[in-house]
Amino acid sequence: xxxxxPDPKAIDLHSLRTxxxxxxxxxxxxxxxxxxxxxxxTKLIAYLETVLxxxxxxxxxxxxxxxxxxxQLGEGSDGSD
Amino acid sequence: xxxxEQPAPRNKHVFVIxxxxxxxxxxxELLQDERYNVTTTNFVPRTxxxxxxxxxxxxxxxxxxxxxxxxDLLERLQLETLxxxxxxxxxxxxxxxxxxxxxxxxxxxxxxxxxxxxxxxELLAAVNELVGTAESGDPSNDEPANGTFLA
Numbered sequence: 001x002x003x004x005x006p007d008p009k010a011i012d013l014h015s016l017r018t019x020x021x022x023x024x025x026x027x028x029x030x031x032x033x034x035x036x037x038x039x040x041x042t043k044l045i046a047y048l049e050t051v052l053x054x055x056x057x058x059x060x061x062x063x064x065x066x067x068x069x070x071x072q073l074g075e076g077s078d079g080s081d
Numbered sequence: 082x083x084x085x086e087q088p089a090p091r092n093k094h095v096f097v098i099x100x101x102x103x104x105x106x107x108x109x110e111l112l113q114d115e116r117y118n119v120t121t122t123n124f125v126p127r128t129x130x131x132x133x134x135x136x137x138x139x140x141x142x143x144x145x146x147x148x149x150x151x152x153d154l155l156e157r158l159q160l161e162t163l164x165x166x167x168x169x170x171x172x173x174x175x176x177x178x179x180x181x182x183x184x185x186x187x188x189x190x191x192x193x194x195x196x197x198x199x200x201x202x203e204l205l206a207a208v209n210e211l212v213g214t215a216e217s218g219d220p221s222n223d224e225p226a227n228g229t230f231l232a
Binding site for chain 1: 101103104107108110111114145146173174197198199200201202
């Protein structure tokens with residue numbers, strides 16, 4: 001099932017890409033863990049739970065772009081010169 | 082006559098600065114698994130001082146559109162003698178920002194520029210190219226990797 005949004009510009013792309021980084025990263029960590037001879041089921045489950053959590057965050061962002069997401073940064077003004 | 086003491090072999094030390102504690106946790110997990118010592122922080126006022134004091138083997142710095150903190154840190158790292166020679170991986174979710182950083186590498190530094198989302202093998206390859214494997218090369222080194230979050 002694909003979530004669609006009437007206004008793609010309203011989506012917080014930084015948050016979306018950050019959650020995607022986490023989904024991809026933890027999926028790869030889970031994959032590495034699962035391939036090991038001395039694998040840790042506890043770690044594998046924790047990695048996969050994190051994947052699910054951030055997948056949910058992405059689903060919320062796509063469905064409700066104005067919902068604040070738990071990704072905040074310190075003080076600053078502008079990344080450009 | 083005193084015997085010259087060799088410093089204890091230590092694992093390579095990577096210092097990661099990112100605005101997201103979740104990203105910091107993930108990178109710490111990945112690098113510690115490869116036996117790198119890892120320090121993480123999310124842009125606190127004394128980040129440069131922490132880096133200068135710890136003298137890590139490698140830095141990873143996140144750039145976020147709309148925030149100066151990453152740029153300011155990169156510029157200071159380049160300006161100050163104490164930190165100028167520490168290699169830096171710059172990463173960002175914003176490809177344009179990353180390109181701008183790469184184009185101004187003489188001012189802001191950076192040896193590798195990696196877009197988020199990244200492939201963990203790509204990140205590990207960049208770390209390995211810049212500082213080598215985690216361990217010192219001394220076969221007696223069985224130091225476990227440690228991770229520290231600086232608030």
